[in-house]
Amino acid sequence: xxxxxRVVTVFDAKGIAGFRIEWVFDDMFTAMIIEDFDxxxxxxFSSSExxxxxxxxxxxxxxxHYFSYVSWDGGEYDGKRxxxxxxxxxxxxxxxxxxxxxxxxxxxxxxxxxxxxxxDDSYYCDVGFAIERPVAFENDEGFRASYEIGQDKDITxxxxxxxxxxxxxxxxxxxx
Amino acid sequence: xxxxxxVIPIVFILFVCAVYPLFxxxxxxxxxxxxxxxxSGPALLGGFLQKTTSWQxxxxxxxxxxxxxxxxxxxxxxxxxxxxxxxxxGVIHALGPGHGKTVSGSYFVSNRAAVKDGVLIGSLxxxxxxxxxxxxxxLLYFILKRSISTxxxxxxxxxxxxSAGAIIAIGIFLLARRLLTKKEKASPETKSETPNGKGxxxxxxxxxxxxxxxxxxxxxxxxxxxxxxxxxxxxFVMSLGMALTISLICCAVIAAKKGxxxxxxxGKYERKDTAKHIGLYTVEIAGxxxxxxxxxxxxxxxx
Numbered sequence: 165x166x167x168x169x170r171v172v173t174v175f176d177a178k179g180i181a182g183f184r185i186e187w188v189f190d191d192m193f194t195a196m197i198i199e200d201f202d203x204x205x206x207x208x209f210s211s212s213e214x215x216x217x218x219x220x221x222x223x224x225x226x227x228x229h230y231f232s233y234v235s236w237d238g239g240e241y242d243g244k245r246x247x248x249x250x251x252x253x254x255x256x257x258x259x260x261x262x263x264x265x266x267x268x269x270x271x272x273x274x275x276x277x278x279x280x281x282x283x284d285d286s287y288y289c290d291v292g293f294a295i296e297r298p299v300a301f302e303n304d305e306g307f308r309a310s311y312e313i314g315q316d317k318d319i320t321x322x323x324x325x326x327x328x329x330x331x332x333x334x335x336x337x338x339x340x
Numbered sequence: 341x342x343x344x345x346x347v348i349p350i351v352f353i354l355f356v357c358a359v360y361p362l363f364x365x366x367x368x369x370x371x372x373x374x375x376x377x378x379x380s381g382p383a384l385l386g387g388f389l390q391k392t393t394s395w396q397x398x399x400x401x402x403x404x405x406x407x408x409x410x411x412x413x414x415x416x417x418x419x420x421x422x423x424x425x426x427x428x429x430g431v432i433h434a435l436g437p438g439h440g441k442t443v444s445g446s447y448f449v450s451n452r453a454a455v456k457d458g459v460l461i462g463s464l465x466x467x468x469x470x471x472x473x474x475x476x477x478x479l480l481y482f483i484l485k486r487s488i489s490t491x492x493x494x495x496x497x498x499x500x501x502x503s504a505g506a507i508i509a510i511g512i513f514l515l516a517r518r519l520l521t522k523k524e525k526a527s528p529e530t531k532s533e534t535p536n537g538k539g540x541x542x543x544x545x546x547x548x549x550x551x552x553x554x555x556x557x558x559x560x561x562x563x564x565x566x567x568x569x570x571x572x573x574x575x576f577v578m579s580l581g582m583a584l585t586i587s588l589i590c591c592a593v594i595a596a597k598k599g600x601x602x603x604x605x606x607g608k609y610e611r612k613d614t615a616k617h618i619g620l621y622t623v624e625i626a627g628x629x630x631x632x633x634x635x636x637x638x639x640x641x642x643x
Binding site: 191194221224 | 365366367368369370371372373388389390393397400401404407437481488557558560561563564565
């Protein structure tokens with residue numbers, strides 16, 4: 165299974181409030197979810213269908229850290245809590261999951277580096293950052309924010325065979 | 341083994357193959373992460389697995405685009421290209437984890453076989469692997485009309501246990517035969533021990549019973565596109581590609597063993613050499629032990 169991921173960094177007055185994650189799935193997994201959860205094949209999920217998808221084809225990811233790992237100076241995401249799950253079919257006909265990772269990171273005037281890895285360590289899914297618009301920032305008016313994406317050659321998973329991509333965010337409060 | 345004795349396990353395995361699907365554990369549906377998957381340092385094998393996955397990602401995208409073109413109407417060019425890509429997809433897909441490469445390779449380490457046996461077992465595994473996938477998806481979709489994602493997960497444990505049990509049984513049989521050969525002091529120069537057709541069929545069934553996830557996904561997509569008959573054809577074209585990869589790996593094991601120990605076609609020695617005989621005997625014992633261990637690992641993962 166292949167997933168293209170996007171990350172929206174959401175700021176509030178204190179710094180980073182969390183990350184909105186978007187996963188666009190391949191046609192194959194899309195087909196499976198439509199077969200199983202879109203009873204009328206209208207490619208629109210009702211709120212009860214979304215609840216079914218969340219219960220039957222998402223919530224188990226709690227056992228897999230929601231594929232999401234966040235680390236910053238002084239802390240890391242525990243991988244246990246997410247909120248605001250939604251599922252839809254986008255215009256190209258592909259399934260999209262969206263959810264929010266609450267992750268309080270206080271940001272001061274000094275630059276702070278936050279690292280985000282999104283991968284499935286069972287390697288059932290191959291997750292990569294989307295080529296178009298992989299990263300966005302929300303409510304970032306009072307902050308400086310930049311990013312770079314690369315291969316993290318320092319760590320591996322799946323019996324040492326795979327190096328995940330890493331998103332490095334550099335954030336700081338604007339002067340004045 | 342006489343025919344009557346062979347019929348029962350084959351019928352049982354075919355039954356399970358038809359009724360119980362196996363799909364790699366889908367983390368969206370079930371299972372838990374294994375501990376200590378993360379480690380430090382560069383990727384092993386130069387990131388080979390990652391590269392093959394990247395190729396599959398590209399092929400996957402192209403094939404689904406072509407699938408949409410085919411759905412729109414008569415498009416022989418798209419049909420030709422997608423068929424070709426399905427074959428290539430099979431070749432690459434079989435390079436990834438699973439598909440019986442390690443078990444069948446270990447089987448040939450333990451057995452004296454001809455190159456044609458490698459081709460035969462590679463082809464049999466790929467075909468059984470795909471037949472199992474097609475049977476299971478069609479069964480769930482048309483007959484049982486049950487949720488495909490959850491049903492695949494629900495039954496996967498049973499098939500994993502059956503497959504692992506069969507692999508362990510074959511490994512124990514190979515080990516016992518090898519140990520008994522020494523006990524009887526049989527002469528390797530005069531005794532040919534090439535696996536027979538039944539032995540090859542059993543190992544292919546034991547390994548191939550696991551439905552191919554790649555074939556399952558092609559079938560699911562073809563259902564979504566309403567091109568199911570063509571999806572079945574593509575799944576079998578893909579199995580030809582997998583057969584090529586698995587066969588080549590089996591043949592490489594057979595050829596390496598022949599080269600190292602100076603075996604002639606049919607498993608006999610070219611010349612008398614006690615050191616080689618001891619080495620060969622040890623390697624063949626290790627091959628049988630490996631088959632048992634692999635089965636045990638698969639079983640532990642399934643229970």
